[in-house]
Amino acid sequence: MNKHVATVFAPASVGNVGPGFDVLGLSVDGIGDTVTVELTSSPSRIVSVTGRDAELIPKDVRQNAATIAALAFLREAGDGREVAVSIHKGLALSGGMGGSAASVGGALGAALALGISPRTDQLLRAALAGESAVAGRHLDNIAPCLLGGLTLVRSAEDLDVVALPVQERWWVALVTPEIRIQTQEARRILPVQLDRGDWIQQMANTVGVAAAFMSGDAELLKRSLVDVYAEPRRAPLIPRLQEVKQAAAAGGALGCSISGSGPTVFAIAQDEASAHSCAKAMQKAFHDVHASYHVGPIGRGARAL
Amino acid sequence: MNKHVATVFAPASVGNVGPGFDVLGLSVDGIGDTVTVELTSSPSRIVSVTGRDAELIPKDVRQNAATIAALAFLREAGDGREVAVSIHKGLALSGGMGGSAASVGGALGAALALGISPRTDQLLRAALAGESAVAGRHLDNIAPCLLGGLTLVRSAEDLDVVALPVQERWWVALVTPEIRIQTQEARRILPVQLDRGDWIQQMANTVGVAAAFMSGDAELLKRSLVDVYAEPRRAPLIPRLQEVKQAAAAGGALGCSISGSGPTVFAIAQDEASAHSCAKAMQKAFHDVHASYHVGPIGRGARAL
16 A cells, blocks of 8 residues: 555534534444545645535635645644545535535545554644634534544533543434535524523533433433524424424434534434434425435544545 | 331532533532431421531421421322421531532431332422422432432423433542522522523533543543633632632642532542542631531432431
């Protein structure tokens, strides 16, 4: 294998995981972006972009998240070389399944192409550079995509992210209706101030979600996966959300909410079969709004292919 | 043993546990209130109140939390008898170490005197009846006092409380300066609305605290036990709080903040010896404000003696 090139698979992820706004994230295996980074001496360029929404991905290296992340990693590592980047998109742009994956792929790809074992904070910083160029400074998708499993962003400012040990091999259904929501637009409709009763409830539910994953308490997850902040306000952006949630619950889901800022809706299920029935029921509940779905286990993080 | 009388030890507890406002609670063994409940046919009465702050405890059965809780339990269980209650206080009134203990003692005492194995929700409801009469409807001390360990109040309204499995046998130092703070006064100084950046940080820290206890991650606890809501606003009520916190940190504490609404300040330590050094250093840092301390392991819940 050429030491100056590396290919990375960066998985999908669910931001917020219900109540954990900007704080929790969950990686979902089997679907994601694949990024190849080659170190070059000629000017940086994008070799190819294929796959889902490829036509919408910026081809200018100064605006392409994967390339920005790769170059940010190299510069911090003190390497002055340029990159040739190929991207195969498995994730829809602005789909709410973790568009950050390409940034993580770029950062980790650059590290592996250099042949070094990067520190987490180096990768986070480089991925964040890519992410900031397209969707703002958030770590709640970058962290699970990089570390796998359920992650806590303890402090975005301090790049303090923690992989929370997950007890059960639960599965995730991701159902994406064919509508677009811009992350920044979806944030604008949220109030900056919140009443104490609401944030205390949100905090209690978020601890409940984290504790449920850590202890494998399915009943606790059912009671806790309730978002009183973003979901009620973003619900009007997603047609038939209530019917989709009811379909997930009827299908045996342990919880269901908007993934990140949407429009993808996720459900947690106890096993693969249950995740499949939930996904199908949710797809059907979207009715005349066409929706695609993916089902995967709670995943490992980004890795070399 | 007479089936119509029972004596219960109800331990101290730390409300909030730093950032977990109204949500987390931690029981501390070795100090608490002892409540004896005897079922009688004569009118309810208080036989004796001894121990710390005994002179400040209401002797009127209609205002005494332990008695109210005991009678509430009996009535819900369909028993029409009255009670004779004896209380030995180990906990200061309005000390911030869980004045709710007597309510839990009254409720559990009544159940054991009846000879039944009560459900958690029955005990919570009865203890809450006692607590509401003196300090408002909060479960963040009742839950740890009853269940032991670290507890999550997922919903006070639904009486949904969860004992979170704790990994390490950490110890707690409780240092109580000789000043008084009324719980209701300490709440009045807190704003009802909070900016998103603040509650997200509070939420992230609270998940961090819970996850640290659940996984035994001491470093995570150190970074997470930060309260950006109540502590900065209540700090002026507690003389030398910053010096006390610095003394705890220098003594090796994994975290230090105000217990409940104060004035007790708590510190978490990795073992008994470390908890003792923290307690002594904190006591000393209170300087000319006289302070007493107690050191105990994360405790079991209320139990028959």
